[in-house]
Amino acid sequence: MSLSPPRPSLPSLNALRAFEAAARHEGFVGAADELCVTAAAIAQQVRALEDWVGKPLFHRKARGLQLTSEARAMLPRLVAAFDALAGAAHGLRRHADRQEVQIAALPCVAQLWLSPRLGAMRKAFPNLAFSVVALENPPDFARDPFDFGLFFADADVPHCSTQTLVEDELFPVCAPQLLADREGSLDLAGLADMTLLHDARWRNDWARWLRHAGDRQVDARRGSTFSLYSMAVEAAIEEAGILIGHSSLLQAPLGDGRLLAPIDGAALRGPPLSLILPEGGRRDAGTEAVVAWLRETAPAPAGR
Incomplete structure (x- = not known):
């Protein structure tokens, strides 16, 4: 007869993770976005955990969820446990002979700023593979397996350091042909009959x-949205x-003349395009080299 009693049964890790994410977001939709599943899947996992616990974990209200x-x-204990689990997993990756760099980036940054540089990055680091995931917001670097992020940021990101790559200026841009009868320039009054x-x-x-720019006449709401x-x-x-236009993203079309800035002056400074780097010594030698390369090769914003 065994003298070691069996371990007590535990709920599934997926159920615990779904509950922890739903609790932090105070809803199933935010948790679903974070975990890349459907809100229905989150709700199902939470119900399974509630069945295991034997009582509800949320008060279901018309305006969302409220924790019991x-x-x-x-x-707090679950949050700390998942953070510790993520830290251990990152440690395994850090000590492995890894040949991949995983990058999180704002979709427009991934498409317009990073993508044109990937060819040169591959040539500079032929032994590395690069994976890019487009995200609307910086990920939770304490948990998600990204080596660094590329986002517009003028404030600190929790548990990360933020380093400016390229300053960003905002100003109107259009195709030269759109101003063929305006001698290539435009004033504020001229915006009144243009599609925004x-x-x-x-x-x-x-x-x-x-x-x-000091304009109070142009309706900023009209036009087409993408x-x-x-x-x-x-x-x-x-x-x-x-x-x-965001100058940091339009270096190519402004440089080759596909776009121009028709209104002189009045550029608005925006948050810079930044490198977001997880703290805690998580970067391996390959990632460090790529980060240094990006800092060295990131050009100044295209001139106006």
Whole structure:
């Protein structure tokens, strides 16, 4: 007869992870986005955990979820446990002979800034593979297996260091052909009869720039909106209208003349394009070399 009693049964790790994410986000949708599953899958896992616990962990309300007092008391220990688990996993990767660098980037940065540089990066580091994931917001570097991120940031990211790669300026841009009858220039009054192009994420760019330029007449809400900034840039190149350009992303089309900045002066400084680096000594030699290469090769914003 064994003298060692069996370990007590535990709920599944997926159920615990789903609950922990839902508790932090105070909802299933945010947890689903974080874990790349559906909200229904999160709800199913949480229900399974509630069945194991024997009581509800959330109060289901019309405006979202509210933790029960018992669940709220348990949450900090779960958060700490998953952080410790992620730290151990990162440690395994750090000590392995790894040949991959994983990068998180804002979609427009991945498409317009990073993608044109990947060829040169591969040539500079032929023994490394590069994986790029486009995210709307910086990931949780304490848990997600990214080596660094590329985002517009003017504030600190928790548990990370932030280093400016390229300063960013905002100003209107359009195709030269759109101004064929205006001698290549435009004043604020001329915006009144032009189509304004918008990026959905940066929907307030026009309003911010017009306030900065001192205009109170142009309706910043009108025009066409695109879900991706790269689509808005392509529309501007194809003469569909005028867009608020981000200088750090438009070095190529401004440099080769596909786009121009028709209104002199009044550039608005925005958050810089930044390297976001996890703290805690997680970077291996390959990642350190790539980060140094990016710092050295990142050019200044395209001139106006």
